[in-house]
Amino acid sequence: MNQHHFSRRTFLHGLGVSMALPWMESLRVWGDETNSSKVASQAPIRLCVTFSGNGFHSKEWWAKGEGRNMELGQVLQPLADFREKLVFVRGLYHEEARKGNIHSSQTGNMLSGAPIASGGEIRSGTSFDQVIAQTYGRSTKVPSMVLACETSNPSVHKNYSMLYSSHISWSSPTTPTPLELYPALAFDRLFKDASSPEDKSVLDAVLADAQDLRRKISTGDKQKLDEYLDSVREIETRIANAGKRGELQGWRPTLDKPNMARPADGIPQDIAEHMRLMIDILVLGFQTDTTRVATLKLNNDHSALRFPNLASVEQPGHGIDYMIHHLLSHSDKTDWLKVNQFFMEQLAYMAWKLDAIQEGPRTLLDNTMLMHCSSMMAGALHNNDQLPVILLGGAGGQLKGGRVLDYTGKSDRQLSRLFLSMMDQFNVRLKTFGDARTRLEEV
Structure with a gap:
């Protein structure tokens, strides 16, 4: 693990605001200021875990072959351009998740493999993303971002809390990591200090420092800085417009229009916009090295989206809003396949965003x-004797795709x-984790 250190050169500053810089050749952005070497340090590795509930089409989640000749089932077709950076993992599962009920006990230990408590007790295990965040993540302003596009469910299903089906990230065995559903608050956490005024534009606050920096960096880095600042401005604008569109996500309300004024800084009411805005913020967090660890729960297990x-193919002339996600998953109809592909399109969008950002040779x-x-x-089967898992990216050259x-x-x-193998890439080396005693040598 690179031991990266903070310095005043790592950030743009303004009144009550800190904005981390993207990787630049002219600056040792992640390097130690006391190091006399003029060579910029290597960009750090990031971890991102994304999740969508209720599984996939039973006949269309598959892959075979390798490299650019890899064939993908229809669910994974949106990721076809990234097949050389994709690892399709088949056959792994959590034994503890096969005990208890469906949904809650299948999800509450998704990233830990720990036993799940039933009844009124809430107990699982610390998820591996948080194990990484508690060590590797300390090098950044935000040790981990835990984002979601559907609120948690506090009810009980067949003697198990539905909080299990609403959280994949756990800070401790009894503490699910709080979810951030609001794009504005996720954005603020990246860039604003606790004392900053809520209505202050982050970009406006640091423009003076940015102009000073431009005089000290190369021509190529000036272009990179300008592109980065433009992306920040775009996200600020989209956050300001959140919730002004007409589509409604989740359960269908009893009124066609709200009977009260919509609060400011809310959740976008278009689920596609909500997901992509969260992805943009996540990528920005990685790009600026404000965080290196993130989870994004696109929806819950037992989802109401x-x-x-x-x-809709099943109901021509209508959208796929005649049935909630959870009930739709009980069939292998064409509309279910379209929803599956919609989730993979969000993953492909993230991959395109990440792949468009150059960090030295990678x-x-x-x-x-x-x-x-x-x-x-x-x-349709609620089966978890093997789980759908894919890996994307290169882990700093340590993970071979295709x-x-x-x-x-x-x-x-x-x-x-x-x-265990993934944690090794972040220099978090444990002898055991969950019910595992050995690593996957292929990862």
Whole structure:
């Protein structure tokens, strides 16, 4: 693990505001100021875990072959351009998740493999993203970002708390990491100090410092700085417009229009915009090295999201908002496949964003280990004897893409073996994790 240190050169400053800079050749952005070397330090590795609930189409989640010739099932088609940076993992699962009920006990230990408590007790295990955040993540302003696009569910389902099905990141066995659903607050956490006024533009606050910096960097870095500042301005504008569109996500309200004025700085009411705005903020957090660890829960297991933005095949002339996500998952109809592909389109959007950012000889995607997972293989079957898992990115050159890793029919199929191997990439080396005692040598 690179031991990166903070310095005044790492940030742009303004009144009550700190904005971390992207990687630049002219500056040792992640380097130690006391180091006399003129060579910029290597960009750090980032971890991102994304999750979508209720599994996928039972016949269309598959991959075979390798490299650019890898063939993908219809669910994964949106990721076709990234098949050479994709690792399809088949056959791993959590034994503890097969005990108890469906949904809650299948999700509450998604990133830990720990036993789940039933009844009124809330107990799982510290998730591997938070294990990384508590060590590797301390090098950044924000040790980890835990983002979501659907609120948590506090009810109980078949003797298990639905909080399990609403959280994949756990700071301790009894503490699910708080979710951030509001783009404005996620953005503020990246850039604003506690004392900053809420209505102050982050970009406006640091413009003077940015102009001073431009005089000290190379021509290429000036262009990179300008592109970065433009992206910050775009996100600020989109946050200001959040919630002004007409589509509604989640449960369908009983009124066509709200009967009260919508609060400022709310959640976008278009689920596609909400997801992409969260992705943009996540990428910005990685790009600025404000955080190196992030999870994004696109929806819950047992999800209530609806998708009026997607044209229905089953009900021509309508959007896919006639049924909530959870109930839709109980079939393998074409509309379910379209929803699956919609989630993969968000992952592809993130990959494109990451891959467009150059960090020395690699892209930000090359310096990221991105895992997407779900709590079951197929919603129609609620089966979790093997779980859908893919990896994207290069982990700083340590992860080779364009492969299918198939563990079906083998012993030691613990998904936590993958987590042990992933933690190794961040110099977090544990002897055991969850029910795993050995690593996956292929990762």
